[in-house]
Amino acid sequence: MNPxxxxxxxxxxxxxxxxxxxxxxxxxxxxxxxxxxxxxxDMQVLAEAMANYFEIYHFIFPFLAHALGTMAGAVIAGLIAASHKMTFSFVIGGLFLLGGIMVNYMLAAPIWFAILDILVAYMPMAWIGWEIANKIQKSR
Structure with missing residues (x-):
């Protein structure tokens, strides 16, 4: 296949x-x-609920979704890419980071969650995803 x-x-x-x-x-x-x-x-209803009803445990799965979704995407991209595998894993991290910034802004997430999410769930997880893809490739 063409690279x-x-x-x-x-x-x-x-x-x-x-x-x-x-x-x-x-x-x-x-x-x-x-x-x-x-x-x-409904994003508006969800934003209001986040501000008024959410407890800290309600943020566990959104964080896991952002982090593990980014990592899974980075693994997939790293395994499929013909060249520059790390770059493509980080492209996935960047795409998910942009989406995460938008969602944190639209839903007015608590500042502690927005900071944790943006700093930990995207680019570090893209790097871990690339590492996993790299290990899988080397073990073949």
Whole structure:
């Protein structure tokens, strides 16, 4: 396969796999820690609930979703990319970081969560994802 096409597919597959992981964990979080009477698909309602009803444990699964979604996407991109595997893992981290910044802004997340999320859940997890992909490649 053409290396350029393979690298493009690495980004698409990494983004898609990471997004599926992210959304799956968010949905599991709402099962584990349900918020009665809140439509989690309505951003305005969710923002109001975050400000008024959320306890610290309600932020566990969103953080895990962001971190593990980024890591899964980075692993996938690192495994598929034809060249510059680390770069493509970090591209996934950057894409998820931009999304995380937007969501933290739109939902007016508590400052402690926004800082933790932005500093830990994206670029460090992209690096860990690349490390995992690198180890898998070396063991083959």
């Amino acid at each position: 350029i096409i393979r690298n493009i597919l690495a980004v698409i597959a990494g983004w898609l796999g990471g997004s599926i992981t992210n959304m799956g964990l968010v949905q599991i979080g709402h099962i584990v820690f349900p918020i009665e009477g809140i439509d989690i698909n």
